[in-house]
Amino acid sequence: MSKRAKPEGSTKPVPLPLSDFDDARARWRAEVQAGLGDKANPRNRSGIEINALYTPQDWPGGAGDARYMDALGFPGQPPMTRGIYPTMHRGRTWTQRQLIGLGVPEDYNARLKAILAHGGTAVSLIPCNSVYRGYDADGVPPEILGTCGVTVNSVEDMTICLDGIPLGDISTSLNDPSPFTLLALELAVARRRGIPWERISGTSNQSDYLSHFVANHMFFRLALPGARRVLLDHIEFARKHLPQWNPLSVVGQHMQQAGATPAEAMGLTLSSAIQYATDCVARGWDPDQVLPRFTFFFDISISFFEEVAKFRAGRRIWAELTRERFGAKDPRSWRFKFHGQTSGVDLTREQPLNNIPRVTVQAMAGILGGLQSLHTDSYDEVLSVPTEKAARIAIATQNILKEEAHLTDVIDPLGGSYYVEALTDQMEEKIRAVIARIDAAGGMYAAVEAGIPQQICGDSALAFQQKVDAGAETIVGLNKYRLPPEADMEREALRPPPRRIIEAQIKRLKRFKAERDQDAVRRALDALARAAQSADENVFEKVVEAACAGVTHGEICAGLRKAYGFGQPLIVP
């Protein structure tokens, strides 16, 4: 029942003392039948039926067996199921990368320093929604400025955000959709400080424009052809100037948050990665020049074993895809490097402290699934941008899992569990079915234009909600063990930044715009417009030059919007 999707030559049966096994199984079955009656097996979120017990019958690969080598092998070697590095968390644990973004640059800088002091090991920057949508602070309603991320528009703002942060020595992850102005601003700060760009390391999170059209509609979006062009120029720029930068983060998180099941989210993400790799090859690049800088970003739900199996299966499929579809020869190209974020969808507004154990279980699934980088949600993320107290507990959760719980002593510790291996195989089958469907539609770009992934997410979101409403999925404190509102705990929410601070920020931006070298700004914007129209210039290079010349985020976005058009949602319910 749980054959691997890849059938060739690996089904050698393992000899078992069959009579004993069969007798014992028959006895057990009878006892289960008496105990459970005809109660149906549960299904996980991806729709896989879960048995009450798994045995070698479900996953017979043993030591020295061909099936073991075919399906699991050793960490750092294909098929990479057990991990992408030989030492995995024994060698280097994971990067503790907490999303941070609030208020004005000074607020952000203070919170960033607090998180780094409490165990964070990397910088992350979440900009304000106005930035996501391509506007400067002086172009949007002030009521919502800085309420969901930091207001950062200019090299001056970024200088304050990164004050006292050792750029060049610490990895920086920017939530930075196309045209990647936050990276451009960071590079401008590095140049001012005399830090060579080769030393800048980190990731352009949210560079996966396809996911923005599928699920997360909060970003400034160039129409699809423009978005495709700017991303490829960005990858090319990173190849030339930023050897430690990951220009692409393929995001499964958006789709799972928007409702896709874990298997669907993994399948759609791999399909996006296939699209990007195909586009890079079409530009004439050697896959081994670009694939090592591909990274992934996933949601981690509370469906513990399902998530572990999702990551193990994804790793196995990617290692095969890169070799077989793209002919990648460099082992670094085969590595499925991923960041995980505990899922906010599973958190409840009711009894919000219950979210702490939820996040713990989610984080464990990601860690045991072999992630490279982790964000743990704060318990109050369902109420507001995290308060400082909640943010501290979230990072402490990682510290406890990393340093107290001995989770990292053994590589892939769930590997070899009959259940986990059988489930990994079944998840792989489901994931491959999604990839096949997207392949048949002509690849992810065409599928997004046709609305296929959007439909998958919408349908699954509705189906899940119906299960919750029917009580088929338990959510503690919500559809079971409810408390009357007056008995529920205090719900403390972070307040929006005071209006005077926002007004001061807008004033600072206006002054910055008035005092800069206007000729340099005009020249940079002209160069950007020319590059956008020309086939052989690099658009992102012009974005970087513009940021260095004092052009603001909103001005860069406006210039490109004029050239490429604005991307609208491609589907409605």
Added chain:
Amino acid sequence: MTHSKPSHPPRVLVTKIGLDGHDRGSRVVAAFLRDAGMDVLYTPPWQEIAQVVRLAEEEDVDVIGISSLATDHLLIPKLMRALKKSGLEGIPVVVGGIVPDEDERKLRKAGVKEIFHPGASREEIVSKVAELAGEARAAKEKEVLA
């Protein structure tokens, strides 16, 4: 209700104002309401307040539903004022999504009829929207007859 049966199903505008684009909530709720037999007018996110007012008027909606996941609810008092200015304060406004307790009090004071927090069930949403739509329709018909 003792009024005659409404001539058409409740018409509900499901929309998002401001800058955020997380639309899982608005899509799921739009689907619920549609499945419950309502006429649902759904828009993509990022609507201008003036556009919401215009749609509400031109499409003769009975209820306006605003989804807010990332602080866009802070703009709702502005929307309420704009509706009033256009003489549309009779259209009940409901909000779904993440609204801190302190803001809930402010929104209710500004005239918002109901706030559905994360975890609100389909039944809860459908029945409340139907009730508000029925009241609004009845009031409107009374006005026409008067």
